[in-house]
Amino acid sequence: MRKADRLFQIVQILRRSSRPVTADAIAAELETSKRSVYRDIAALIGQRVPIRGEAGIGYVLESGFDLPPLMLTADEIDAVALGATWVAGHADENLARAASDLLAKIAAVLPEEMRPFLGNPAARAVPAFDRPVDGIDATQLRAWIRAGRKLRLDYADEQGRATRRTVWPLMIGYADATRMVLAWCELRADFRTFRLDRILAAEFLDAPIPGSAAQLRARWLKEMRERG
Structure with a gap:
């Protein structure tokens, strides 16, 4: 080195x-x-x-010192490219477009000698094929998570049984071929995950969730660590 x-x-x-x-x-x-x-x-x-x-x-x-944000190493460029191509191949249309825009912005300000690492990275994600169709607008769902508002869902479980639930959406999770939303479920009084492709109908409510979404996410992470 x-x-x-x-x-x-x-x-x-x-x-x-x-x-x-x-x-x-x-x-x-x-x-x-x-x-x-x-x-x-x-x-x-x-x-x-x-x-x-x-x-x-x-x-x-000491605080207050930083380096230029685009002084990236080859490994860091690979990490950015891998993350962005994964999002482009697995996320909803708006996030996929944002990932492509991000790569274009980074390429525009990288030093000339580093651009080939971004254009032809050593690590690349394979797109998700045969992905099921979401039953909810993922872009609006992200907006509701950021705004800290509730949702009302008609949801089908693995056996196709439908229930109606009011939930507090906290975070979208991405598996290889499916997407899910982590939420606090008022019906079960507990954290639950809901696959977006099993959502039959969704109503975006104006009602704010009680408390802090960040604190609820931290609580969920703590519970997951304790179970693991």
Whole structure:
């Protein structure tokens, strides 16, 4: 790895951590020696990068410092391309269009020598074929999630039995060939997931959900971790 790339990666490692990062941890991730890390940290500090800490304790990047957002590595470009092509092949039409627009915007501002990595990435997602048709407008569903409003659903289970439920939509989940909405179900007084292709009818209500959607999502994630 070139020294310039290594310096960039050290800043990235410090930027994504809220706690001091030791030279051992940095060296392990970069597959280099601690001595090289010490020299690189000194070089960064000499370039006025606001790094606090010392050997044996760990290093922290002070707030307020950032790098240009499009100084991407080849692996980061692959990650962006993989994510965007997956969305383009699995999400609803509006999100798919947004993913394509995102790739075009990134390509327009990438350095010339990095553009081939985006145009011909080493990782690419295969589109989802034979995907069932959603019974709800996914674009409006996302808008209702962001607005924190309720839905009324006519929903069919695996056996085709229909029920009517009022739910608090929290998040859309994407499987390989299906989409589902995570929601708090007033009928069951619990979290439930509803496949979008099994929704028979949907009414977008003006009623706000009680409390915070972010807190409900955090609660669901906590429950999933405890079950797992």
